[in-house]
């Protein structure tokens with residue numbers, strides 16, 4: 001199977017964010033970046049299918065030059081090659097644009113399956129994968145926990161998560177697009193030899209402008225203001241050393257909240 | 261002409277989804293502000309029962325009932341096609357829906373089909389100098405963003421659970437307008453196979469008075485011993501955020517959140533839980549919420565009653581000691 005695994009870089013989980021002076025984005029200086037959590041699971045699922053059915057996994061990323069670090073990690077995990085659509089100025093900054101650019105980049109690629117993360121840890125829109133499917137004219141399924149491929153029948157089965165602990169199997173013809181949920185399985189660590197090998201794998205770079213996508217006329221979303229939520233209604237923060245803070249908490253739970 | 265706001269009403273097993281009623285209340289609110297009309301939109305098979313139910317309970321200018329055999333159960337191709345025709349023909353100013361899993365699956369497909377702007381998982385809206393913006397959370401819920409869709413495109417927005425209270429819904433009746441959807445050209449590609457159920461396990465967290473919730477901040481399975489001890493002293497049940505369950509440190513039935521349990525104990529103690537929206541929707545009905553987290557900006561502090569910015573590995577043993585001593 002030929003599988004495209006969409007991979008995006010996001011600020012690391014423990015980032016203490018700062019909003020930039022224009023209040024449109026975060027301060028990027030000094031940020032540590034990592035692979036978006038669901039995307040890493042998507043890659044893991046892709047690699048499992050590669051092992052089971054042969055073929056090859058290609059990573060597809062839209063991002064700045066620095067995304068190379070995450071792409072190399074993905075290659076070290078086992079992907080065969082990568083495509084990087086170079087977007088140094090972060091002009092691709094909403095899901096419609098991301099999907100359009102990826103659809104364009106995949107236009108001449110042959111593939112059976114595209115896997116993407118369910119949502120990203122920066123925007124959390126949960127839109128890109130499905131939009132990509134629609135632009136490519138392919139069926140899709142979202143919030144997928146498990147995959148059963150039947151490449152001979154050109155079909156794929158996916159277990160979708162639903163609310164309140166329910167799941168549902170769906171089946172559709174290949175090629176298709178699935179968006180993968182975090183926690184679907186255990187993600188592998190790249191071994192040292194594989195990290196070395198990954199350095200020689202190909203990353204094909206496509207300048208964004210070469211794709212000829214008109215970013216202006218499409219439906220766009222713009223962040224008009226980015227901010228920390230106003231303080232009202234926030235928790236009463238209890239202060240002091242460990243012992244006194246615990247004493248205070250217990251007293252409040254007894255006398256104020258009356259829950260103990 | 262007054263602007264039309266359409267609200268998609270989801271229903272299953274003859275029951276209207278709570279989130280859809282919240283979305284309808286949101287639509288009513290927006291219409292009141294903007295001087296528009298709200299229309300409810302419902303997709304279903306030919307059986308009129310569900311449509312009647314919606315029509316009789318929700319106050320809207322009309323209930324547009326899109327009807328077709330293939331709309332009896334959710335199928336993204338059929339649903340998107342029916343709604344695409346509706347949006348193209350009626351040109352509503354806004355199409356609102358609940359941010360439920362079905363719409364996460366549907367809305368982006370529809371947005372592309374109608375070349376529309378889609379703003380998912382909104383917690384509200386407001387007006388600023390440039391007009392209407394939608395408020396939503398980004399960066400693991402740590403920041404809020406006002407999002408402006410570009411003009412000249414259809415606009416779709418999904419509303420997070422509980423962001424608008426269902427109590428705000430104006431009840432009433434809506435005249436029913438039936439429309440047969442035209443799906444002849446729409447291929448059936450995705451088929452639904454079996455549904456696997458939320459089996460009822462040993463624990464019922466929905467009945468617990470006190471719950472100690474534990475998150476990824478606990479770091480290792482071994483560290484759960486300490487949390488169990490706290491739960492024992494408090495006579496509490498233990499709940500968990502998703503990563504704890506994904507790591508197999510705890511049974512799935514203890515997961516709290518959108519894909520887990522919905523709980524509303526008198527006391528919820530969140531240990532090392534950041535407060536992602538999918539967790540919060542499962543526990544924000546708790547009476548008193550205590551959060552212990554090393555990160556002062558963790559979003560859990562936005563909904564907690566009492567917060568301790570600190571290390572759970574220090575706080576929990578001290579708390580156990582204190583409760584034991586008393």
Ligand SMILES: Cc1cc2nc3c(=O)[nH]c(=O)nc-3n(C[C@H](O)[C@H](O)[C@H](O)COP(=O)(O)OP(=O)(O)OC[C@H]3O[C@@H](n4cnc5c(N)ncnc54)[C@H](O)[C@@H]3O)c2cc1C
Pocket residue numbers: 013118119143474475476477478500501502503504515516517518519520521531532533534535536537538539542552553554555558570571572573
């Ligand atoms: C479709 C979908 C459905 C989902 N359903 C659910 C669901 O039902 N339930 C759910 O919980 N999640 C769900 N999630 C996942 C959710 O988005 C979050 O990823 C998850 O809730 C995060 O769990 P957490 O807070 O334990 O971990 P993290 O977000 O990693 O937070 C860990 C926290 O621990 C703190 N910490 C670290 N060390 C310490 C210490 N020593 N002392 C104190 N604090 C410490 C950190 O500051 C951090 O805030 C879902 C996601 C999706 C996309």
